Amino acid sequence: MSPRSQSANEELRRRSRERLLQATVELVAERGYEATKLSDIADRAGSARGLVSYYFPGKRQLLQSAVHRLMHRTLAAALEREPATEDGAELLARAIDAILGLSVESPVLMRTHMAGILQAEGFVQCPEQRRLAALLRETVRRYGSADPDADYRMLRALLMGAVFAALIPGAPMPLPRLRAELFERYGLAWELGVPPGARPPGGTPVGSAPPAP
Numbered sequence: 001m002s003p004r005s006q007s008a009n010e011e012l013r014r015r016s017r018e019r020l021l022q023a024t025v026e027l028v029a030e031r032g033y034e035a036t037k038l039s040d041i042a043d044r045a046g047s048a049r050g051l052v053s054y055y056f057p058g059k060r061q062l063l064q065s066a067v068h069r070l071m072h073r074t075l076a077a078a079l080e081r082e083p084a085t086e087d088g089a090e091l092l093a094r095a096i097d098a099i100l101g102l103s104v105e106s107p108v109l110m111r112t113h114m115a116g117i118l119q120a121e122g123f124v125q126c127p128e129q130r131r132l133a134a135l136l137r138e139t140v141r142r143y144g145s146a147d148p149d150a151d152y153r154m155l156r157a158l159l160m161g162a163v164f165a166a167l168i169p170g171a172p173m174p175l176p177r178l179r180a181e182l183f184e185r186y187g188l189a190w191e192l193g194v195p196p197g198a199r200p201p202g203g204t205p206v207g208s209a210p211p212a213p
Contacts, residue, residue: 017055019045021128024066025109033063033112060116061124067113068128070106074098075135088143089186093193095139096182099159100175101194103166111167114160143186158182177201 023044027036038059042049056062078098079091103110117123137152145151162182165173180200183190190200 016045016047016051018069020047020052020055020062021066021069024062025070025106028063028066028112029106029109032108033059038062060119061126064113064116064124065126065128067109068124068126068132070109071099071102072128072132072135074102075132079135079139086142089188090192091139092143092186093183093188095136095155096159096179096186096188097193100162100166100179100182103163104175107167110163111169114164114167117160158185174201 020041023041024036027040027044031040036059038052039049041062042052052062056065075095075098078094081094085091123129133152133156136155137148140151140155141148159182162173162178166175166178176196179196180190180202182188183192183200
């Protein structure tokens, strides 16, 4: 049997890494971070335990990469869904809704992710994070930003802050209010994206002029 080509080996490594990331998302969502062991992740992914350490320096870094992958895939699906659009405001609205929506769809994962970022290891730079960053940067560029690098970082900070506020144990902020604040900042009409109700908190559509007296 002839040896596999370099491209075939790279594809096998990519698939193996993807399985580990998916297994991490599934297990942490099911059991929580502390109860999820690296050996459990390897078993769920059908991989050898040593492969986890080969790709990732530790469980915290593995989780951050897994959540960044989830965020990237969720954001990409939202931006590409039908009806397709080139409207920058609609794309930004979809991006905001996609990331905020993860606080409802995957609260355990997102809460654990935010807690990890605030610990000593900090923010992990990884391929998944870079793909997410590129997608958010392209979104603000298409929205009309004159400085996409700076504006992407601001959008990222605002989204992280909103997700954190939505997930504070015992004192969560309501998602419609957080969405309304972000939409107001960017001048987005409430009906763009996937609005959680017919009207924003307070009644006047965000991005629209108030009714005449």
